[in-house]
Amino acid sequence: MSTSLLYHGFGLRGYRFVRHRFHDGAIHLGIEHAPGSLCCGRCGSTNVWKAGTVPRQFKTLPIGPRPVFLELAVQRLWCFECGATRQAKLGFAGERVGYTRVFERYALSLLRLATIKDVALHLGVSWDTIKDIQKQNLGRRFGKPGLKQLKRLAIDEISVGHGHRYLTNERARLEEALALNRPLATAYYLKEDLRQFWEQPGKRQAERFLNDWIARASSSGVRMLQQFAQTLQSHRHGLLNYYDYPITTAALEGTNNKIKTLQRQAYGFRDREFFKLRIYALHESRYALVG
Numbered sequence: 001m002s003t004s005l006l007y008h009g010f011g012l013r014g015y016r017f018v019r020h021r022f023h024d025g026a027i028h029l030g031i032e033h034a035p036g037s038l039c040c041g042r043c044g045s046t047n048v049w050k051a052g053t054v055p056r057q058f059k060t061l062p063i064g065p066r067p068v069f070l071e072l073a074v075q076r077l078w079c080f081e082c083g084a085t086r087q088a089k090l091g092f093a094g095e096r097v098g099y100t101r102v103f104e105r106y107a108l109s110l111l112r113l114a115t116i117k118d119v120a121l122h123l124g125v126s127w128d129t130i131k132d133i134q135k136q137n138l139g140r141r142f143g144k145p146g147l148k149q150l151k152r153l154a155i156d157e158i159s160v161g162h163g164h165r166y167l168t169n170e171r172a173r174l175e176e177a178l179a180l181n182r183p184l185a186t187a188y189y190l191k192e193d194l195r196q197f198w199e200q201p202g203k204r205q206a207e208r209f210l211n212d213w214i215a216r217a218s219s220s221g222v223r224m225l226q227q228f229a230q231t232l233q234s235h236r237h238g239l240l241n242y243y244d245y246p247i248t249t250a251a252l253e254g255t256n257n258k259i260k261t262l263q264r265q266a267y268g269f270r271d272r273e274f275f276k277l278r279i280y281a282l283h284e285s286r287y288a289l290v291g
């Protein structure tokens with residue numbers, strides 16, 4: 001192993017190869033800081049004094065089936081800017097993690113093909129490590145969604161708890177019930193009739209239709225319908241907006257299905273923030289979503 005191979009193979013710049021050893025089926029590569037490359041790990045200042053070292057180990061790209069670890073006595077520095085002792089900036093790894101950036105990128109590329117569980121097993125790290133790698137990556141890319149270009153917003157809800165179960169009525173039983181129960185028949189008729197609200201030729205006709213429907217529901221004598229008429233009355237502005245901006249939630253229904261698949265494959269998400277980020281990245285998911 002040469003310093004040049006460390007650079008080209010493992011993305012290490014500013015380090016020298018010192019030794020290698022084999023232990024428990026893994027390859028350990030000893031490296032050291034090249035002289036003159038030290039700066040504060042927090043603020044990047046080079047206005048520093050050496051203050052001892054701390055031994056650390058970083059998991060990096062495997063060589064074939066063999067896990068590879070980098071071993072480094074990380075230089076500790078007294079930083080005059082921070083006024084504190086910090087570890088030197090490493091470049092090849094984040095501040096408080098036990099794996100390298102190339103390892104991170106490798107894991108992310110595998111996550112495009114396999115589940116978190118598969119990737120963790122393949123790379124010999126915990127499920128949480130791979131999840132954290134993905135969460136951080138998603139956070140960087142989707143943590144603050146840009147809404148500048150947003151023109152219209154359609155809102156739909158999805159149940160993320162235990163789903164409601166909708167039972168379908170058999171047609172025959174419905175007919176029977178309608179014949180026996182006059183208020184139910186009225187409600188059923190009005191409910192079916194209300195669909196026509198969405199098929200009016202224009203806003204004015206829709207408004208007339210809505211007024212008419214609300215009047216009929218209010219005088220139906222069925223308390224539920226009267227309440228619903230009031231609800232429609234208070235939302236009339238939003239409902240009629242449909243005729244200015246005919247947005248439907250049809251596209252969202254497709255998204256909802258994908259979210260449900262995502263949830264099923266992950267057997268639920270305990271980390272709400274992670275779940276949200278995964279939804280933002282939904283457009284990147286392949287037909288077989290991975291959890």
Ligand SMILES: [Zn+2]
Nearest residue numbers: 040043079082
């Ligand atoms: Zn500093």
